[in-house]
Amino acid sequence: MAIGPIRTAIKVDFEKPATAQAGFHNRWHPDIPFAAWAKPGEAFHVECFDWTGGQVKNDDSADDILDLKLDGVHVLSGPIGIEGAEPGDVLVVEIQDIQPFASQPWGYTGVLDKAAGPSLLDNHFPDALKAIWDFDGIFATSRHIPHVKFPGLIHPGILGTMPSPELLAKWTERETELYDHHVEIKSELMVARLPMEEGVYAGQSITPEAFAKVAKEGARTIPPREHGGNADIKNLSRGSKAYLPVFVKGAGLSVGDLHFSQGDGEISFCGAIEMAGVITFKCSIIKNGVKDFAMNTPMFLPGPVEAHYGPSRYLTFEGISVDEDGKQHFLDAHVAFKGACLQLIDYFKQFGYSGEQIYLLLSAAPVQAHIASIVDIPNSCTTIGIPADIFDFDIMPREGKIVPLDMGSCAYLSKK
Amino acid sequence: MAIGPIRTAIKVDFEKPATAQAGFHNRWHPDIPFAAWAKPGEAFHVECFDWTGGQVKNDDSADDILDLKLDGVHVLSGPIGIEGAEPGDVLVVEIQDIQPFASQPWGYTGVLDKAAGPSLLDNHFPDALKAIWDFDGIFATSRHIPHVKFPGLIHPGILGTMPSPELLAKWTERETELYDHHVEIKSELMVARLPMEEGVYAGQSITPEAFAKVAKEGARTIPPREHGGNADIKNLSRGSKAYLPVFVKGAGLSVGDLHFSQGDGEISFCGAIEMAGVITFKCSIIKNGVKDFAMNTPMFLPGPVEAHYGPSRYLTFEGISVDEDGKQHFLDAHVAFKGACLQLIDYFKQFGYSGEQIYLLLSAAPVQAHIASIVDIPNSCTTIGIPADIFDFDIMPREGKIVPLDMGSCAYLSKK
């Protein structure tokens, strides 16, 4: 009756590119063939590349972040068919464990070049930046952001089921509408990434016809949507359960973009501590759950195991819906959150950090971003709290001049 | 050497209207005379009306919510001068305690009529609603929302210092600009409440000249701003420290809008459990702190004492930047938060609650609203988590039909 070691449904081979291996894809589309199957109640491992498929190196330059090829991201592991799952069911995905590879005990936080797409503070930090994090047991430390150490709350940035053709069409339609509107008003903002044939990968067993369809129609993996996707929820860690709606027979579960740790908001787009690793799933099915739970977007239960800091150890900053130019916005939580982050950055610069270091840190460390109020016209209030206990010096506001420490430097572009 | 009972700096007399008593005001303006003074290090009580000055009754009709007179809100206690505080200093306000009055062991959550101003889901719930909460020791229960019980995390919705004339002018300018823009585009949205002479109250000792000035220029108390104000931060409870910038000599601390409990977002505008009560302060001053901490908006440290639910007891819902009509917005956390709330409401209706009851509950109960990701174009992901342990039945998603309970009703308009 003993349970043996559990099988690995999808394996990574770091010697070959992801696009030369079975078990990976980088678009959402119902015609991508399932790479593996699992039974309800069966535990299985899924190995994952980091989101870029290995484009970032453990070095002291941000050049690789600048040079990132984004047409082929995110590299996802899957799709995995779950036996018995049918449209209208809810797939319950228990995350039994997540670990980095022992052979790659490190990850990175990046800030992309502004031209590559928006990050929260791209007007303030337009150039590519990088910090490397070493996995020191359950903790992360960084030679690029010294005097900080915190345990990882490891989670997948992306977890989702395959859309039905109808849902996929709805996604494309609404995102195209937004995109077209911005083209029309001559906005320079990158507001959405629409289906695009460059860089598409849909596994090894796809037919040319299906591939052509996926390439043309496949939804990009950047945003979270009704099926899950790139939700970047930092608490979806070991022991969590995600409840995902099922849109196709077998569900088609895919996963990727693993994070060793992430702050709420993942504020620099390549935020979090990005890593390759192994995730262990056990799935079950709630028949007709979508209707019974009136489900439109996923639900989840975080796991019971987290790092705990006392509530009074979170130094917390406020932001309101007034932007850096003093302009008043209407209940804009995005602007308010930006303001809270900028306030925090200014505060921490007094200790000797560069703004770039704190921007990277906020993306990676277990900071809590709350919507405090969203009805007090014209200002929303959002807060961002950072745990004092992740620093090895005293960050509390006190009487008397702060003596800055030597904080070294994060990784910049080599040509700067 | 014994410390005696502490003094009450501002007292409430429920037999008279707030506007006939010293110690209260309802605008932010540097010319409002200080109602009391306190020394750094001295503990003192401040009594507070509820935000409306007593307009809401403990009954089963929402008529009083419909009839709320808003020109005279919020009724604040203050301003209190803190000896030695000067512009550029940081005022450290320790909240030593907050209690409801023993004679008024109840509070209320309201949804305003849509015409009175925006609440998060006013398109869904346009009419006035109300729920009364009884303070059952440290817990709140409601005859209008049965099967729920939770401890209060009592806090002031409003805590702020008096603005300087320059800061006041900046507020009015930027809010007027927003207001004018909306008038120009013929928006029907109430986007900001500008200074207005009706209903102004500035204490008993003000000169007619000063009063005229306050009436004309005084900033409304609705939004949070750089001085604190109506931030509605649910964790600013017993044992917390707020760090507020000082803009005028003596700081001019005012407080009001006490909440027995509030959910993140305070999503219905008269959300939270509104109450009258007593707050106990102890203040200190950090000289030149505004510059030394690069402070633009307040900072705070929550208190160490909170209700704790295991992380895996928060059933959590996701929202993305797609609105109820299926329209795609760009990284809009407000839209995403709305989606998460609607999803939660739909789920809980399966248990027999009305949408109105859950809307009121979300405003009042200790729900956690997080910004999960704000860079994954075009969707933000926000989450809202509700603790299972505040219900006396099992709320977890499970296989099998849910059997709805008899959930009674919240308070509606009598004419409906």
Added chain:
Amino acid sequence: MAIGPIRTAIKVDFEKPATAQAGFHNRWHPDIPFAAWAKPGEAFHVECFDWTGGQVKNDDSADDILDLKLDGVHVLSGPIGIEGAEPGDVLVVEIQDIQPFASQPWGYTGVLDKAAGPSLLDNHFPDALKAIWDFDGIFATSRHIPHVKFPGLIHPGILGTMPSPELLAKWTERETELYDHHVEIKSELMVARLPMEEGVYAGQSITPEAFAKVAKEGARTIPPREHGGNADIKNLSRGSKAYLPVFVKGAGLSVGDLHFSQGDGEISFCGAIEMAGVITFKCSIIKNGVKDFAMNTPMFLPGPVEAHYGPSRYLTFEGISVDEDGKQHFLDAHVAFKGACLQLIDYFKQFGYSGEQIYLLLSAAPVQAHIASIVDIPNSCTTIGIPADIFDFDIMPREGKIVPLDMGSCAYLSKK
């Protein structure tokens, strides 16, 4: 339908001795008349003296601790009859709130003279000691133990139901047997306090016959027993539920010995922060619960609201079953706990505290005492953890000499 202010079932008058007032008693006996009645589901306040009935002063001498008259302790409020409770039922006591009196915002920790009875470290600290604590909002601070501040987890040291005659007889028999054995072996230890006529108080309405019986037979209130009693459980605070067996009709609930805070073990006998105050109860009855739950001793559920420190903020010390003289005991958790406390005291002396100060602090602060192992012959391992965040200096073990602070002094006997 509004709920009004709640009634006070038992009132304290500080102008008169407890023994001249209705509502108090200091022995456990079924013939003590009930001082008040309450209905199931009804909230009511009960006012309490401190355990000594006011013998200790807010001053800087331990003389009053030395002079404590112990024959009349503990001063309990009650007994309160709960309508409908019958032997065999379980009385569910919800502690809705506990507060100190606003007029007495202080408490004390004492170490009794060794002759008055055992405290954990009486061989090390044989003389009477005292520390006064000021209630600084939700926090306690002490002029006698500086650099420490922590929120109170207020609780009743004593909460119990009245014993039946049979249970009372069983108590007396088994405690007398222990007492007699120690007399026989000429032990000098005070091992039990048997019924004693001096100092007995049983309320104002008792008949002379009943009084004589109570005086002769009434169980002393020192130990915890099957009915609850002096359990000194530090987590039985606001929002807790105690499940007490009922032995007499009406249950006969009594309460006293309120503590603003206590460390696990209450290691100095007059440990904890002793105070007078008001407790608010709401009771319900589970019929036949004693049998259905196979209940022999009370059960309880702590409240949801506590101070939370991160687990890694507890500096923890170990003790084993080897005493100060190096003698090996067999799996003795008492000896092991003593060792852990002594180890902690020695450590903190390096920071400038006296052993007396830390002994008092351990009795009062929220320290956690765990039984780690109790089967590893011949040693038990017990641990005591103290939260770093209650100190305003860094207590962590680090490389480099500790620089002691000026720690002043606790209160000693004046004649010393």
Added chain:
Amino acid sequence: MAIGPIRTAIKVDFEKPATAQAGFHNRWHPDIPFAAWAKPGEAFHVECFDWTGGQVKNDDSADDILDLKLDGVHVLSGPIGIEGAEPGDVLVVEIQDIQPFASQPWGYTGVLDKAAGPSLLDNHFPDALKAIWDFDGIFATSRHIPHVKFPGLIHPGILGTMPSPELLAKWTERETELYDHHVEIKSELMVARLPMEEGVYAGQSITPEAFAKVAKEGARTIPPREHGGNADIKNLSRGSKAYLPVFVKGAGLSVGDLHFSQGDGEISFCGAIEMAGVITFKCSIIKNGVKDFAMNTPMFLPGPVEAHYGPSRYLTFEGISVDEDGKQHFLDAHVAFKGACLQLIDYFKQFGYSGEQIYLLLSAAPVQAHIASIVDIPNSCTTIGIPADIFDFDIMPREGKIVPLDMGSCAYLSKK
């Protein structure tokens, strides 16, 4: 600058007995040669057998527990020399990670036969028992104790440094004295395990002379002592730091007896969920720390990451110093703890469990055992709290008959 995969200082080969491999030992003695060395600041893995060296099988009979050979336990990995450590220093051992072997995703809880040595309730459960636990990701479940699931707080039961000859002599002297006393009084209790030549193993590189000395003098590994040892502290998990006194040059760190989870007290002697696995250390040295910290026994800091249950989710039972026969003991925490455990067991039998199942469960699940009071003569009060959230049914005491579930059976002796 990249950090590579970390080395494994001691390896387990499951194909051979521990006693045929380098890197293991089962006595404490300064003459056992170091099996490996590590530098301060260097991370390294240490592989460990389960405490018995593999004597227990994943099956449904307790026969292997009955047949356990105890002369060769505990199988420890080590000793490991830490460069630069000298007597009087404090060795800071950071536990970076602990994992079961992927190839052995299971552990066991056993109750030894009473003749093999005391367990807390051996009078109630004298025969050998066993439960197998499967590691379901971060959770443990058992076919022998259904309806229970909880995350592991993995920790080493044993972690210690090598004693000096003087310390070793002191141990033997005091334990022999206890032993001899019990022989003298003709006690049948197994009170201590003295040095014994049978079963001794001291690694592969020891000289015959040294081996003879170790065999004769080596301290058994059963109890915790001043160097650490078998402390069985359930919170010494990932991210913890242990501060151990150094008695010999190089410290001589050894580790073993890994537990996937343990309840406070480890009440059945082979309690906890025993497992083989890999622990990752990083050590540093505080010079002269023993004197500077006045250290007599180890200190530690738990890690920041634990399962968290709300405080009000711990159903808690009390015990007093009265034994099962009604006999009164004097402030005996051991007796009180036993009473609390028996009370809990009786309560849970109502749900359909056998007493044996709960006895095993209490040893393995994250139960909290506190010393509530230890000065209230003649009774100590100890409490044991069990988290409701580890059960998949409602364990709370409520009105109405409990309907027992089918709870299957734990593993018994086959001949029963």
